[in-house]
Amino acid sequence: MATASQLERAIRHKLERHVAASAKTRRLFATGDHLLVAVSGGPDSIALLSALASLAAAMRITVSALHINYGLRGKESDEDARFVFRLCAELGIPLICERIDLSVPSNRRKGLSLQACAREARYAALQRAASRIGASKIALGHTADDQAETLLMWMLRGSGAAGLAGIRPLRDGLYVRPLLDVSRADVLAYLKTKGLAFRTDSSNAKPLYLRNRIRHELLPMLKQFNPAVVEALTRQADILRDEDHCLDQRVTEWIGRHVRQAGDHSVVVPRAALLELPVALQRRVVRRVMQQVAGGSHGPTFGAAEAVLEKVVRGRSGSVLSVRGARVVREYDAIKVFPDRAVSRSEGSCVTDPVAGLPAGISSVVLWPPTGQVVRLGFWNGDIKDAPVGKQIASFDADRFTHRLEVRSWQAGDVFHPQGMAGRRKKLQDYFSDIKLPRGRRAGVPVLVAPEGILWVVGYRTDHRFRVTSSTMRIVTAEVVPAETDREGKG
Numbered sequence: 001m002a003t004a005s006q007l008e009r010a011i012r013h014k015l016e017r018h019v020a021a022s023a024k025t026r027r028l029f030a031t032g033d034h035l036l037v038a039v040s041g042g043p044d045s046i047a048l049l050s051a052l053a054s055l056a057a058a059m060r061i062t063v064s065a066l067h068i069n070y071g072l073r074g075k076e077s078d079e080d081a082r083f084v085f086r087l088c089a090e091l092g093i094p095l096i097c098e099r100i101d102l103s104v105p106s107n108r109r110k111g112l113s114l115q116a117c118a119r120e121a122r123y124a125a126l127q128r129a130a131s132r133i134g135a136s137k138i139a140l141g142h143t144a145d146d147q148a149e150t151l152l153m154w155m156l157r158g159s160g161a162a163g164l165a166g167i168r169p170l171r172d173g174l175y176v177r178p179l180l181d182v183s184r185a186d187v188l189a190y191l192k193t194k195g196l197a198f199r200t201d202s203s204n205a206k207p208l209y210l211r212n213r214i215r216h217e218l219l220p221m222l223k224q225f226n227p228a229v230v231e232a233l234t235r236q237a238d239i240l241r242d243e244d245h246c247l248d249q250r251v252t253e254w255i256g257r258h259v260r261q262a263g264d265h266s267v268v269v270p271r272a273a274l275l276e277l278p279v280a281l282q283r284r285v286v287r288r289v290m291q292q293v294a295g296g297s298h299g300p301t302f303g304a305a306e307a308v309l310e311k312v313v314r315g316r317s318g319s320v321l322s323v324r325g326a327r328v329v330r331e332y333d334a335i336k337v338f339p340d341r342a343v344s345r346s347e348g349s350c351v352t353d354p355v356a357g358l359p360a361g362i363s364s365v366v367l368w369p370p371t372g373q374v375v376r377l378g379f380w381n382g383d384i385k386d387a388p389v390g391k392q393i394a395s396f397d398a399d400r401f402t403h404r405l406e407v408r409s410w411q412a413g414d415v416f417h418p419q420g421m422a423g424r425r426k427k428l429q430d431y432f433s434d435i436k437l438p439r440g441r442r443a444g445v446p447v448l449v450a451p452e453g454i455l456w457v458v459g460y461r462t463d464h465r466f467r468v469t470s471s472t473m474r475i476v477t478a479e480v481v482p483a484e485t486d487r488e489g490k491g
Helices: 004-010 016-027 043-059 075-091 114-133 144-156 184-194 210-225 228-259 271-276 279-295 303-312 428-434 483-487
Strands: 033-037 062-069 095-099 137-139 267-268 321-325 326-331 333-340 342-347 350-353 358-360 365-368 371-381 391-396 405-408 448-449 454-459 475-482
Touching: 016 043, 016 184, 033 043, 033 114, 043 075, 043 184, 043 271, 062 075, 062 114, 075 350, 095 114, 095 448, 137 365, 144 210, 144 228, 210 228, 210 321, 228 279, 228 358, 228 365, 267 271, 267 279, 267 428, 271 279, 271 303, 271 333, 279 333, 279 358, 303 321, 303 326, 358 365, 428 454
Parallel strands: 033 062, 033 137, 062 095
Antiparallel strands: 267 333, 321 326, 326 333, 342 350, 358 405, 365 371, 371 475, 391 475, 405 448, 448 454
């Protein structure tokens, strides 16, 4: 990446300087990255595309664009596509246009709202396009106003700290939001300065959707009390995101010390130790353990966690409650959590349900429900040249990734740079095919992930980008061991 002085000379507008600074401080993207920008034609996405196009040479990044025509607004949608095509041609940005006609009912998934269908289709199209052109990051144009609206939506729904942490600047090491601290007013001022036109989506003015009512009715009213309410809510999201992460880390450490896997496929939580925790942490432990066992993408609701605490944890021995794929039972001084859906078998291969992201801090232990293994992480205190490497243990340069890790099952679109392939990029799905791992077993393989990407396909291959080199100063190790071995403190 260019030096600070070179960037300063190359970048003339404060919004572009902000994007460059945000990319560095939040590790959104770096030299050599290929960014695919989602461009609707609205002001936010046009500002983002223009800023990244202006930064491309100085920061040595590649920029491409994707526009999706949902066919929901007839000629207006078609004109949006033509507008984006003309702008990308002027900027010299390669453009992919994809039409997903959601006006046809058969193209919508049953049970989802139109907005949810559009969102699902958008992310699927972005992942397909990124994979096709080899983009390493997908850039989205969410602004500080979007963040404020999101916080208010979750606040009205009674969300906890996780919901109020809002939109994340970096998600899954793939999606980046460089404008998340930039107000919509600053976006419009930037477009005016650059002489850039944009499209206005007429559906954004309809009071049918909650977000539109928050944008056009609630936020303007709140600005009468605090003109800087958007900045205040954005700051609140940053604070709550850090605090939510801190509480999650404490829960991760507690689970590593107290929770164990039993031979009857249950996860066992010691009741007395759980009740010694503050109620806020009790809820988090219950939600985390149930999520790990059920393997869903989201933990149980606040109400479900409260019901488990009230009816089972504080109830009499023998109490039972089933919630979201998990069955919770009190057996004397133990709380046992069983998966409601048994592991099935097909053609002799174990078929495992995928597990969503389980937070994993440095110096923590994460239970992996499909196999009963645990993944244990920590800093290496020995000599760098003696850092352990093996099938069941891996070492990483601690300064090459953000220490907000998670362990999860593989996901469609996952890519990594397998060690031993000279840094070449490979789809995880293709890697599994290469090693002839049966499809039914793939969800049972834990994947250690940082915001910057996959660190380790646990037990198989590490990522070349995070390897230990002669210039490494600090090392993080990750080890996968059977649950029983870990509890005895061996190996």
